[in-house]
Amino acid sequence: MIKIAIVGATGYTGGELLRLLTNHPKTEVTCVTSHQSAGEPLVSRHPFLKGQYTLDLETLDVDKISEKSDFVFVALSHTTAIKPVQQLIQNGKKVVDLSADFRLDSAALYKKWYAVEHTAQELLQNRVYGLSEVYRDKIKNSSLVANPGCYPTGTLLPVFPFLKKGLVDLDREIIIDAKSGVSGAGRSATPKTHFPEVNEGLLPYNIGSHRHLPEINQEITHFSGQPPKTIFTPYLLPVNRGILTTIYLPLNETLTQSQIDAVLTAYKSEGFIRCIDHPANISAVKGTNYCDISAFETPSRRTVILISAIDNLVKGAAGQAIQNMNLMMGWDESLGLMTPGLFP
Amino acid sequence: MIKIAIVGATGYTGGELLRLLTNHPKTEVTCVTSHQSAGEPLVSRHPFLKGQYTLDLETLDVDKISEKSDFVFVALSHTTAIKPVQQLIQNGKKVVDLSADFRLDSAALYKKWYAVEHTAQELLQNRVYGLSEVYRDKIKNSSLVANPGCYPTGTLLPVFPFLKKGLVDLDREIIIDAKSGVSGAGRSATPKTHFPEVNEGLLPYNIGSHRHLPEINQEITHFSGQPPKTIFTPYLLPVNRGILTTIYLPLNETLTQSQIDAVLTAYKSEGFIRCIDHPANISAVKGTNYCDISAFETPSRRTVILISAIDNLVKGAAGQAIQNMNLMMGWDESLGLMTPGLFP
Amino acid sequence: MIKIAIVGATGYTGGELLRLLTNHPKTEVTCVTSHQSAGEPLVSRHPFLKGQYTLDLETLDVDKISEKSDFVFVALSHTTAIKPVQQLIQNGKKVVDLSADFRLDSAALYKKWYAVEHTAQELLQNRVYGLSEVYRDKIKNSSLVANPGCYPTGTLLPVFPFLKKGLVDLDREIIIDAKSGVSGAGRSATPKTHFPEVNEGLLPYNIGSHRHLPEINQEITHFSGQPPKTIFTPYLLPVNRGILTTIYLPLNETLTQSQIDAVLTAYKSEGFIRCIDHPANISAVKGTNYCDISAFETPSRRTVILISAIDNLVKGAAGQAIQNMNLMMGWDESLGLMTPGLFP
Amino acid sequence: MIKIAIVGATGYTGGELLRLLTNHPKTEVTCVTSHQSAGEPLVSRHPFLKGQYTLDLETLDVDKISEKSDFVFVALSHTTAIKPVQQLIQNGKKVVDLSADFRLDSAALYKKWYAVEHTAQELLQNRVYGLSEVYRDKIKNSSLVANPGCYPTGTLLPVFPFLKKGLVDLDREIIIDAKSGVSGAGRSATPKTHFPEVNEGLLPYNIGSHRHLPEINQEITHFSGQPPKTIFTPYLLPVNRGILTTIYLPLNETLTQSQIDAVLTAYKSEGFIRCIDHPANISAVKGTNYCDISAFETPSRRTVILISAIDNLVKGAAGQAIQNMNLMMGWDESLGLMTPGLFP
DSSP: OEEEEEESOSSHHHHHHHHHHTTOTTEEEEEEEOTTTTTSBHHHHOGGGTTTOOOBEEOOOHHHHHHHOSEEEEOOOTTSSHHHHHHHHHTTOEEEEOSSTTTOSOHHHHHHHHSSOOSOGGGTTTOEEOOHHHHHHHHHTOSEEEOOOHHHHHHHHHHHHHHHTTOBOTTSEEEEEEEEEGGGGOSSOOGGGBHHHHTTOOEEOSTTTOTHHHHHHHHHHHHHSSOOEEEEEEEEESSSSOEEEEEEEEBSSOOOHHHHHHHHGGGTTOSSEEEOSSOOOGGGTTTSSOEEEEEEEOTTSSEEEEEEEEOTTIIIIIHHHHHHHHHHTTSOTTTTOOOOOOOO | OEEEEEESOSSHHHHHHHHHHTTOTTEEEEEEEOSSSTTSBHHHHOGGGTTTOOOBEEOOOHHHHHHHOSEEEEOOOTTSSHHHHHHHHHTTOEEEEOSSTTTOSOHHHHHHHHSSOOSOGGGTTTOEEOOHHHHHHHHHTOSEEEOOOHHHHHHHHHHHHHHHTTOBOTTSEEEEEEEEEGGGGOSSOOGGGBHHHHTTOOEEOSTTTOTHHHHHHHHHHHHHSSOOEEEEEEEEESSSSOEEEEEEEEBSSOOOHHHHHHHHGGGTTOSSEEEOSSOOOGGGTTTSSOEEEEEEEOTTSSEEEEEEEEOTTIIIIIHHHHHHHHHHTTSOTTTTOOOOOOOO | OEEEEEESOSSHHHHHHHHHHTTOTTEEEEEEEOSSSTTSBHHHHOGGGBTTBOOBEEOOOHHHHHHHOSEEEEOOOTTSSHHHHHHHHHTTOEEEEOSSTTTOSOHHHHHHHHSSOOSOGGGTTTOEEOOHHHHHHHHHTOSEEEOOOHHHHHHHHHHHHHHHTTOBOTTSEEEEEEEEOGGGGOSSOOGGGBHHHHTTOOEEOSTTTOTHHHHHHHHHHHHHSSOOEEEEEEEEOSSSSOEEEEEEEEBSSOOOHHHHHHHHGGGTTOSSEEEOSSOOOGGGTTTSSOEEEEEEEOTTSSEEEEEEEEOTTIIIIIHHHHHHHHHHTTSOTTTTOOOOOOOO | OEEEEEESOSSHHHHHHHHHHTTOTTEEEEEEEOTTTTTSBHHHHOGGGBTTBOOBEEOOOHHHHHHHOSEEEEOOOTTSSHHHHHHHHHTTOEEEEOSSTTTOSOHHHHHHHHSSOOSOGGGTTTOEEOOHHHHHHHHHTOSEEEOOOHHHHHHHHHHHHHHHTTOBOTTSEEEEEEEEEGGGGOSSOOGGGBHHHHTTOOEEOSTTTOTHHHHHHHHHHHHHSSOOEEEEEEEEESSSSOEEEEEEEEBSSOOOHHHHHHHHGGGTTOSSEEEOSSOOOGGGTTTSSOEEEEEEEOTTSSEEEEEEEEOTTIIIIIHHHHHHHHHHTTSOTTTTOOOOOOOO
8 A cells, every 4th residue: 555645635625635545445545734724633624524534634744744655645725835845856755746836847937927936947847747648658757747727637638639630720719618616716715705706606707817828828839839829718607516618629621520529539548538429517527537528510610619527626636636646656547536426 | 557468477587577567667567478377376476476466367368468458578488479479469569579489580590490480471571679779779669579589688789899890800700608597498397407407517508509599690690791600609507597608709900908998888878788897797787687798808809708797587588678668668768677686 | 865874885784785775765875884995986896786876985984974874774793883883873873783783682691692892881772673573663763773683583573473472382492493595694705605615515503502592582582571492503505695494483272274374464464574375485585575484383283383584685684774764764664675586 | 246236227316326336346237227218328317427337228127127137226216116126026136125115114104195005015014114224133134125215314313312212202392304405306307396496495395294204203103112293394405415404302301412422322333324513514425325413402401403414315315225235235334335425
């Protein structure tokens, strides 16, 4: 059994890692940290896990964590993960970082979007961007994986096969209209996420300025060799979990429905991607590591409508993080992740 | 006091007409009909209206309705409104039809989309499409107004000023991504609208085949003289009321944010259109006849993001119907419609 | 036109007063205050009111308020209303206080439950507890009305006719099981009211220790002359508005369904109380000043099940406050309050 | 591997059995039936299970089922399970019936509440009522287990330890106020469960006449030897899953909080019952077989407030059914059921 530490265990992502790891046959969680609740039983912050864990929350002490664990998931908030990740790597640990701190290739771009200096730039070159299905081979050989953002995961997976085949017209705009459940905003209470403000509403936010945009652009550029023209509109959706992303993808040749379907057969042996012939719905992926993808031709056939559904906390965070751990450890990629979702 | 009949009073649209008309100073509802519940007290089907109305529901008898009322709102389901509307017009009544039966100019197109022959084609020429802010003058002189669909209302109002100024590039695709509350699907129980199927989900549906698409295209063609290339993706959103429509509108010249805002000043003296500088949210229009519009430039400035919010039952149905009645009667357009919405 | 000030205008209760007062024919809001947002336009904090008000928010300056207004609604949070209310009364204003600060007869009890000294005890004797239907005559002659809490309103109205007729067995326990929408918790974001924590849950809280309990007990004692044995279980319900209160009321004689119905005819000429023969549902009172009451016999006939539904922000706060203002001003009690609710 | 058939696989209970059985190490589902969808792939009715099952739905043919399977879960609707269960037992199969058809001891009572003759009365004597924690030993030796209703499960588990110790005053009324998520009403669309009718509401229903009442009374009588005086108020709660049951239980002696807690230690070695010191919330049991129980003393100490939370589809249906299968097969009772829940 590999010993696991979770740094920042009291948020929704931490809770989800803990939930999923109860199903994992090769790991044991030995250390959980929390800045605010150190000393308390883990289940006091996650009552739903009562009966599953008896650990107490600890303060973040990198050396102690390094002693107690072989593999570390870092689920801290943005800008606070840099230093502990750096130290854990120095201590020889394997790390999946679920924050945004190691996602961008460029320290300059990081500074621009996150307003702090990146103080572990030496790690940026060798870290791998953890979009599992795309960077599988690199992830296997990596000690530090930057787990993708939830919006980039829901966007890049459906787009990737079209990019890979050179079918995308990068001179036209790629329109991404992405609706996220509220758990994507984290567990801290804010005026915008107060129940009556969200419920019975639908709030577009950060239009043109969401921090997941440079991440999406970076990866499309990697795939295609050309910076894309992306328009990205995120929304706060009054549900707990799930991101439904609709992408209006410009094509450089016409594609019929059956040609579109053929492109998506690129995923036919992927265990966590389900290409379906009816519109994807977040209901069908709740609690799972699946990314459901549906695709529709348009009258012009020069634009394809791609709709993906993921659970932002699973494929968009903790599930993909465990998938990456499985790859990094040389295990079957699906270990601990095949539990079906919850419907309704 | 003008006497009002509501034909088909037990659905959500009927209930909303009844709700709004309690505030109207120049009307009195004298007749309400229902196919299934004739003979029952109106409030047995609308318990929230108890204390406001003492009417009983009647069967649909056009001559009786014509005797009892001066003005008729027809809120029947599609294809069943043609005949009663025809008879009411023959009886000299003024009518606002809230179904889709008189929205399309072309009987052939109607047959294609609704799969029945249009048996009152003689009315199609003189009926007016009731997008109040756009066709105000024609509506004033009309006896039969076809009340617009909810999606077309949320789409056309923000797009209209750009079309009118010739700013839209009609050779590129207009992308309409529209999320509707469940009341938009009507009051009849269906498997798709069963609570646990909708709740915690987000369901795209009828992609490329929604019946509001020909209506949108017809009106854009009227404004612009050229059939548009529209892509229309509707969604069932787990809220009761509201449509949030995001339109990615292609421009034939670059527009900065301030130029965009200037275009929207076309609406500056409109009482029911609020142009706002933050993203529109259905929360802010719930229960009102407002259409909130927000607009955002994009990096290329060749596409503008337009976001509108309406209450599908008010500006998208009953409210606009009353606004049209006010116009048809020569009254102040806002009579009975200025009550603020409900938040939260 | 009477000039109205609203002290503490940015919360949900403040917003609701503003919403309702747009319908009031004899008042004009001239002054709105906010501690945090002074200087901003009122509608920046209440976007749904855009087009209805053009006021700016001001700091709380009692003398300025007194100059600008004739009648004041104080919608501050508990313990912060005492001083401004005292000063407004000294300035000769009529006041409805929507906080809890003047609800309890006893300053000692206030100190026990709110943990601060009551510094305006001289006002406690002449202030009237504003349960409109019960204390109507006293309210008419009062300058200071303490507006009842939402839970007490939903509890006391159905219980009152039984108490008045001496039908309640005060030696047995009165069980109150009351489910409240989240707006009842106010507009400030807290961990407990963060959307994903509330949604899809149902949280009992403050069992036996809710601050509305002494208020309920005080009033039952007034009605009956004997302190009751109340058990009060409140819940946070995942909806925006509404309190559904179920009371298991012990009787000192057997009552059949028709005898129960007869007791409730006490309310037959009340405009805001609707006694209904099917179970009350908060859906039917949303946005209204109605209290719906349904009552059911039990097999023993020694206990009656009373179920009331109110909108916590209207009959449970702003609506009843305006009803009280109408009484204090000698106006028709229903002015501005007859607008029907919103369903769905 | 034991071969499993699920008769009536397309409802929510069928889907939940299928979900949970993917985690079960000793079973394999070999046969799934559906009246309406026979011939279709199972996943066409349960899209969330895509990738987990490749079975097709079959018609209900008892002999074919008997050939294909060793153990049968019957998840048909009430009154339609009698005959297939009878035949399956005749064919020597072990059966858990999740309908109400074998829950009541008395055929006469069954006829009274379900309005049909019970045509398999010979089975009523030997069938066991499957409240696992209470009837464990009998279940182990049974071939036919009647799986308890969701409301009775949530009610009886917290009450049982008090009954067993003779602490309940059966001459006073036991008040049960139980709020259920909408999946408890089944998967068929009805006017009452149409999304906008349920959402933002809270509907009490079937007061004094719910079919789970005789089941609750039967079991309390078994435990105590005396028919109880129960008052049962169920509600439709606008969430997908979960029942929160609050029981006001009359005691025949005073109990302090610590004495109450001591009574509940009866469950200290139960794997699926979690006694907690804060109010139970359905959020914490979503997707799990747990029953969370919290208990609170009252001022008189002659009544205890018991609050239980279960997932109606798991401990209230499919989970307890699998727990019963595990007992009937002589396996570890928790096989396949220890997966943690989903929060948020």
